[in-house]
Every structure is written in C-alpha cells, then in structure tokens.
Amino acid sequence: MTSPEDTPRDNTPRDNAAPDIAAPDAPAPDGSGQPFWRTKPLAAMSATEWESLCDGCGRCCLVKLEDEDTGQVAYTDVACRLLDADTCRCSDYERRSEIVSDCVRLTPESLAELNWLPPTCAYRLVGEGKDLPFWHPLVSGDAGSVAAAGITVAGKVAGSENAFGLFELVDHIVAWPVRWPRGAKGGAKTGVKTGAKSQTGARGRSPKADEQKP
Numbered sequence: 124m125t126s127p128e129d130t131p132r133d134n135t136p137r138d139n140a141a142p143d144i145a146a147p148d149a150p151a152p153d154g155s156g157q158p159f160w161r162t163k164p165l166a167a168m169s170a171t172e173w174e175s176l177c178d179g180c181g182r183c184c185l186v187k188l189e190d191e192d193t194g195q196v197a198y199t200d201v202a203c204r205l206l207d208a209d210t211c212r213c214s215d216y217e218r219r220s221e222i223v224s225d226c227v228r229l230t231p232e233s234l235a236e237l238n239w240l241p242p243t244c245a246y247r248l249v250g251e252g253k254d255l256p257f258w259h260p261l262v263s264g265d266a267g268s269v270a271a272a273g274i275t276v277a278g279k280v281a282g283s284e285n286a287f288g289l290f291e292l293v294d295h296i297v298a299w300p301v302r303w304p305r306g307a308k309g310g311a312k313t314g315v316k317t318g319a320k321s322q323t324g325a326r327g328r329s330p331k332a333d334e335q336k337p
Contacts, residue, residue: 160249160261176245178259178269181211181276182300186284187239188292196239198300199292200281208280211270241300243274243307254310273304 159172168176184206186199205214205223213219219226229237229246240247245255255262258272269275281287281295 158261160245160255165246165249175261176249178243178245178274179211179266180241180243180269180274181206181208182241182274183239183244184211184213185276185280185300186292188296194238197296198239198298199295200276200279200297200300201284201287201292201295202276202280202282204283204285206276206280206283208283209277211275211277242303256307257309258307272307274307276300 159168160176163172165173165176181202182198184203186201186203188197188199189195190197202208203213203223203226205219205226206212207214215222220228227233227237229240234240234246234250243256245259245261248255256272257263258268258274260266260269270277279299284292287295
C-alpha cells in the first residue's frame with residue numbers, strides 16, 4: 124500500500140506529548156453552541172482541532188498484515204517500533220514518517236481507500252457523520268478515560284516489531300483492535316452530529332509490502 128502524501132493545509136505535527144484536552148462538549152468558537160466535531164467537516168478543522176481528535180489509543184500503530192489475494196487487512200498485537208506500549212505514544216512523533224517509511228498520515232482523499240482504521244477511531248467516526256463516544260478526551264475531559272474504557276493497547280501488546288519475524292507475525296493476528304470493548308459505545312450527550320459529512324484522516328500505519336499474510 125502506498126503511503127498518501129500529507130494534507131496540503133497546515134497540519135503541523137506536534138511532539139509526542141499528550142494532546143491538549145478541551146473542555147467536555149466544548150462549544151464551537153463560532154457561537155453555534157455545538158462542539159467543533161459536530162459542526163465542522165474534518166477538512167475544515169484547525170491543526171489543533173485535528174490533533175485533538177486523536178484519542179491516543181495506539182491501535183493504528185499496531186502492525187497489520189494484508190492478504191495479497193483478498194486485500195483483507197488483519198491486525199496483530201505487535202507494535203510499531205516507535206510506539207511506547209505503556210503510554211501508547213509515539214516515541215518520535217515529529218520524525219515518525221522519516222523513521223518508519225510506511226507510517227501514514229491520512230487525508231480526506233485517502234480515508235476511503237483505507238479499510239484498516241479501528242471502528243473506535245474518532246477520524247473514522249466523525250468522517251462517517253457520527254458523534255464521539257463518551258470516553259473520548261474531548262467529551263470526558265480526562266485522557267485517562269480512554270484506557271478506562273478498554274480502548275488503548277496498553278497491556279495488550281506482545282512486543283515491538285523488531286522482535287518478530289514475518290512468520291511469527293502471522294501467529295500474532297488478533298481481532299480485538301477492530302472491535303468495540305463491551306460498554307464502550309455511546310455518543311457524547313445528545314449523540315447527534317449536525318455538521319456535514321466529511322472524510323479525512325488520522326495518523327496510522329499501512330501494512331508493509333513484505334508483511335503479507337500467506
């Protein structure tokens with residue numbers, strides 16, 4: 124899979140620190156009374172708003188395998204070499220694309236082509252016209268709510284990709300990254316997004332060309 128180019132608008136990468144958390148259900152600055160993710164297409168969001176949508180779960184940073192015959196993508200419980208499995212943060216976020224060549228920054232154009240985004244991903248949810256779940260930091264006001272809801276990869280990672288060979292990765296295929304944990308569904312308060320649908324992306328990792336499921 125070819126990595127899409129970065130979005131042309133100003134989407135300057137932040138460092139690997141935890142994202143800023145807005146007040147729960149923070150109203151849009153335009154006075155609409157609705158939080159920005161319900162009123163703005165993703166492509167129209169500011170760099171800060173864009174980054175704040177990432178819940179820091181680490182799921183998209185798990186190594187994936189693509190079946191060369193069907194195109195199906197399977198998750199493993201093996202992490203990208205830059206992922207800190209305890210904090211679920213990239214250890215070198217600013218230079219991640221330089222170090223990991225297949226680290227993908229999604230765009231409005233590329234999202235529809237990628238079938239591996241977790242169902243819990245805020246970029247996927249908002250792009251589909253859905254609301255953020257109750258545990259998202261923008262809703263709860265607490266970064267710890269993501270782990271409390273069972274969304275993060277913390278405690279579920281078998282190790283870094285550097286410690287596994289290709290055939291070993293096949294033995295680490297898991298289903299939990301593409302599932303909602305029990306009790307984790309549920310939108311923010313009213314749960315209805317009033318903004319127009321839009322497709323854009325989050326940062327993630329595409330399967331490597333040589334990481335093919337036999």
